[in-house]
Amino acid sequence: MWRNCVRLARRGLGRGAVLRPAPTVSRCGVVRGLSPAAPCSSLWNSVTWFSQARQLKDYALPNSSWSQGMMDLYSRFLEMCKDGTWKRIPSYSSTIDHIPESLKLTAEKERKETRLFLRNMDLEGVGFEYAMFLNPAEKRMVCLFQPGPYLEGHPGFAHGGSTATIIDSTIGGCAIFVAGRVMTANLSINYRNPIPLGSVVLVDSKVDQIEGRKVFLSCQVRSIDGQTLHAEATALFIQLDSTKSLQQQQMSFQ
Amino acid sequence: MWRNCVRLARRGLGRGAVLRPAPTVSRCGVVRGLSPAAPCSSLWNSVTWFSQARQLKDYALPNSSWSQGMMDLYSRFLEMCKDGTWKRIPSYSSTIDHIPESLKLTAEKERKETRLFLRNMDLEGVGFEYAMFLNPAEKRMVCLFQPGPYLEGHPGFAHGGSTATIIDSTIGGCAIFVAGRVMTANLSINYRNPIPLGSVVLVDSKVDQIEGRKVFLSCQVRSIDGQTLHAEATALFIQLDSTKSLQQQQMSFQ
Numbered sequence: 319m320w321r322n323c324v325r326l327a328r329r330g331l332g333r334g335a336v337l338r339p340a341p342t343v344s345r346c347g348v349v350r351g352l353s354p355a356a357p358c359s360s361l362w363n364s365v366t367w368f369s370q371a372r373q374l375k376d377y378a379l380p381n382s383s384w385s386q387g388m389m390d391l392y393s394r395f396l397e398m399c400k401d402g403t404w405k406r407i408p409s410y411s412s413t414i415d416h417i418p419e420s421l422k423l424t425a426e427k428e429r430k431e432t433r434l435f436l437r438n439m440d441l442e443g444v445g446f447e448y449a450m451f452l453n454p455a456e457k458r459m460v461c462l463f464q465p466g467p468y469l470e471g472h473p474g475f476a477h478g479g480s481t482a483t484i485i486d487s488t489i490g491g492c493a494i495f496v497a498g499r500v501m502t503a504n505l506s507i508n509y510r511n512p513i514p515l516g517s518v519v520l521v522d523s524k525v526d527q528i529e530g531r532k533v534f535l536s537c538q539v540r541s542i543d544g545q546t547l548h549a550e551a552t553a554l555f556i557q558l559d560s561t562k563s564l565q566q567q568q569m570s571f572q
Numbered sequence: 573m574w575r576n577c578v579r580l581a582r583r584g585l586g587r588g589a590v591l592r593p594a595p596t597v598s599r600c601g602v603v604r605g606l607s608p609a610a611p612c613s614s615l616w617n618s619v620t621w622f623s624q625a626r627q628l629k630d631y632a633l634p635n636s637s638w639s640q641g642m643m644d645l646y647s648r649f650l651e652m653c654k655d656g657t658w659k660r661i662p663s664y665s666s667t668i669d670h671i672p673e674s675l676k677l678t679a680e681k682e683r684k685e686t687r688l689f690l691r692n693m694d695l696e697g698v699g700f701e702y703a704m705f706l707n708p709a710e711k712r713m714v715c716l717f718q719p720g721p722y723l724e725g726h727p728g729f730a731h732g733g734s735t736a737t738i739i740d741s742t743i744g745g746c747a748i749f750v751a752g753r754v755m756t757a758n759l760s761i762n763y764r765n766p767i768p769l770g771s772v773v774l775v776d777s778k779v780d781q782i783e784g785r786k787v788f789l790s791c792q793v794r795s796i797d798g799q800t801l802h803a804e805a806t807a808l809f810i811q812l813d814s815t816k817s818l819q820q821q822q823m824s825f826q
Contacts, residue, residue: 368738375679377811382823410659411622411726412724413727416725422578430727430728431721432721432724432727432728432769433698433721434724434725434731435722435725435733436731438693438698438722439692439693444687444692445692448798459701467684467685467686467687468689468692469689469692470667470687471667471688471689472667472755473667473668473684473686474686476689477689477690477737477740478737478740478744479733479737479738479740479741479757480689480737482733482737482740482759483731483732483733483736484733485733486731486732486733486736487733490732500765502732502763503763504761504762505732505736505760505761505763506720506758506759506760506762507758509755509756509757509758509759512755515686533721
């Protein structure tokens with residue numbers, strides 16, 4: 319079954335069951351009220367440049383805890399990055415390091431002893447092991463996710479909150495691509511089948527529609543052979559006003 | 573404003589804005605198809621007894637990282653436990669220690685190097701600091717939650733996934749009370765205002781309705797003065813068949 323996945327990946331990520339067909343980008347309709355697409359998509363480029371300049375540790379690179387399944391899938395996606403169809407997204411332990419200096423609010427310029435929730439463990443392999451890839455043309459973000467033994471909910475399975483977290487982050491990354499800085503307004507998840515700890519799943523998210531500052535997205539979490547649907551979700555993200563603090567603008571749109 | 577909260581707490585947890593009025597238990601309708609209430613509610617008693625027998629560390633007790641606001645609120649709830657209206661819920665680092673031996677599936681009897689997602693950090697105060705209290709008559713579970721600096725999403729604020737996690741756990745605890753072993757089927761969250769790291773919020777959940785194996789619940793996350801609504805959520809939990817593995821039964825009801 320793994321061979322099927324690889325073969326289909328070689329054909330450019332086909333197979334609906336494994337990775338859904340490209341979302342119909344035209345479903346997004348007219349992008350009203352959003353900043354132009356170019357500055358948003360270039361946010362990721364800025365992040366990459368910024369991290370290289372500071373030589374931060376990128377946690378979205380393979381480590382010894384990654385299973386063979388995780389490694390193989392990662393390699394396939396890397397291969398597909400070569401022609402620019404997909405783009406690997408780096409990941410750091412501090413939230414602030416994902417934001418280019420030019421886009422930081424004044425209060426965000428001071429470094430603090432905080433950590434990004436998904437990168438808060440010192441030990442490799444016990445928490446969230448993941449790597450994200452962006453397909454700009456399809457407005458789609460995929461995350462390869464291997465939940466470690468410290469993410470337990472029911473014995474032997476990933477906690478529903480950890481599944482919500484990886485969905486929120488993946489779908490959020492997709493929203494950032496089209497709208498720059500965003501915030502989750504709604505996240506609705508249907509849990510279909512529990513995710514075994516140590517397994518590898520694909521979190522596959524896409525932009526469905528954009529209306530003014532609102533970005534509507536959806537997501538599926540499947541086993542890498544595509545046979546098991548673990549969860550599916552819809553989300554609404556709101557584009558933020560870069561001149562206001564998070565609290566100010568969150569209050570203003572409700 | 574804190575004084576208001578305390579005064580109202582002394583009156584037995586009134587004030588809708590801080591902790592909502594008791595849910596109308598009659599809204600639950602007839603409890604059809606669920607196991608009798610007694611075995612479910614006695615699950616918590618079994619957990620307490622079990623932990624005492626093994627002398628496990630209870631993480632839901634105050635530590636030096638708790639702010640004065642967290643300590644004060646905790647003390648008020650402890651006070652309300654004295655007449656049996658509320659019950660403090662213990663919390664351990666391993667999921668398996670929350671399940672009495674008599675209710676464990678065969679595969680769950682072997683101890684593994686896993687950790688409950690919310691209790692996976694060795695350092696006090698950096699992750700999820702929380703304590704839950706159950707009101708059996710109101711079918712209501714409240715969680716006092718102080719998000720630490722390692723739960724960051726937007727700079728300075730709790731990650732949406734960490735908010736989803738504490739909601740899922742609190743609402744899940746409420747579902748366990750009425751239905752024994754359960755699993756999240758749907759979780760829908762509206763994020764209203766971001767939660768500052770280091771602040772204290774109240775996660776207030778209740779059972780709204782029970783239909784066969786389905787338990788419908790809702791939840792609000794508010795600042796301790798009740799003035800700020802951070803998030804609200806609805807959830808559907810499914811009562812599990814204790815004779816089947818998690819994967820078997822999750823497949824069977826969908």
